[in-house]
Amino acid sequence: MRIIEATDYQDMSKIAADYIIEKVNQFPKIKLGLATGGTPMGIYSNLIADHQKNGTSYRGVMTFNLDEYVGLSGDNPNSYRYYMNHNLFNHIDIQMNNTFVPRGTIDDVLKECESYEELLTKHKGIDLQILGIGANGHIGFNEPGTSFQSQTHVVELAPSTRQANARFFNRLEEVPTQAITMGIATIMKSREILLLVSGEQKKDALKTLLTGNIDERFPASVLKNHPYVTIIADKAAIAGLKVHS
Numbered sequence: 710m711r712i713i714e715a716t717d718y719q720d721m722s723k724i725a726a727d728y729i730i731e732k733v734n735q736f737p738k739i740k741l742g743l744a745t746g747g748t749p750m751g752i753y754s755n756l757i758a759d760h761q762k763n764g765t766s767y768r769g770v771m772t773f774n775l776d777e778y779v780g781l782s783g784d785n786p787n788s789y790r791y792y793m794n795h796n797l798f799n800h801i802d803i804q805m806n807n808t809f810v811p812r813g814t815i816d817d818v819l820k821e822c823e824s825y826e827e828l829l830t831k832h833k834g835i836d837l838q839i840l841g842i843g844a845n846g847h848i849g850f851n852e853p854g855t856s857f858q859s860q861t862h863v864v865e866l867a868p869s870t871r872q873a874n875a876r877f878f879n880r881l882e883e884v885p886t887q888a889i890t891m892g893i894a895t896i897m898k899s900r901e902i903l904l905l906v907s908g909e910q911k912k913d914a915l916k917t918l919l920t921g922n923i924d925e926r927f928p929a930s931v932l933k934n935h936p937y938v939t940i941i942a943d944k945a946a947i948a949g950l951k952v953h954s
């Protein structure tokens with residue numbers, strides 16, 4: 710894993726966005742894997758600013774999101790479909806029917822998981838996956854203990870994850886208890902991965918990732934088995950760690 714040290718959140722977001730923009734220009738039909746949460750917000754605003762200023766086009770780009778809450782429809786402001794539309798898709802020239810987010814309100818969620826996996830296979834997988842990390846090492850919504858062999862599946866969210874995400878909702882009780890997420894094996898099939906880590910609250914997770922063993926109790930550790938991972942972390946997350954850029 711290569712690690713790039715950014716000065717702060719803005720710098721991390723800019724470095725990641727510039728990297729993605731370069732790839733989109735080089736490969737106009739690139740398939741991007743996208744993440745939600747607080748971490749990638751800065752990337753998306755940089756992509757929008759660049760699209761407006763430099764005209765980088767997403768007409769041929771396809772996107773696949775990592776996860777979605779079970780029970781929230783796309784017009785619910787806390788759904789990840791809503792997040793993606795409002796924080797990125799509505800502001801660039803991507804074709805909406807080339808953007809995929811698991812559907813959280815479908816009756817048969819298990820079937821939705823299978824269909825999502827089939828969709829990824831049909832489109833020959835993701836070229837570049839953007840990832841954040843949970844304080845407990847989760848990637849997507851793959852909580853500690855998830856099998857490294859897992860494919861897209863339904864998960865029960867850990868209390869700590871619901872607590873961490875409650876900041877986006879009015880009350881903790883409103884945070885769904887389940888989500889659909891790409892599995893760890895699904896994520897690992899991406900040809901390249903960019904992992905973003907920002908802030909003091911992610912410091913321990915980054916340390917465990919860099920110094921710990923590959924272990925299902927810390928989902929992100931699986932990334933050490935991937936041939937092409939770049940971590941972009943800011944100073945607050947790296948603090949005190951010895952890293953080689």
Ligand code: GLP
Nearest residue numbers: 744746747748841842843849850
């Ligand atoms: C969320 C998402 C993950 C995200 C992580 C970190 O629950 N499902 O995809 O990477 O937790 O979130 P944040 O970037 O807000 O810290």
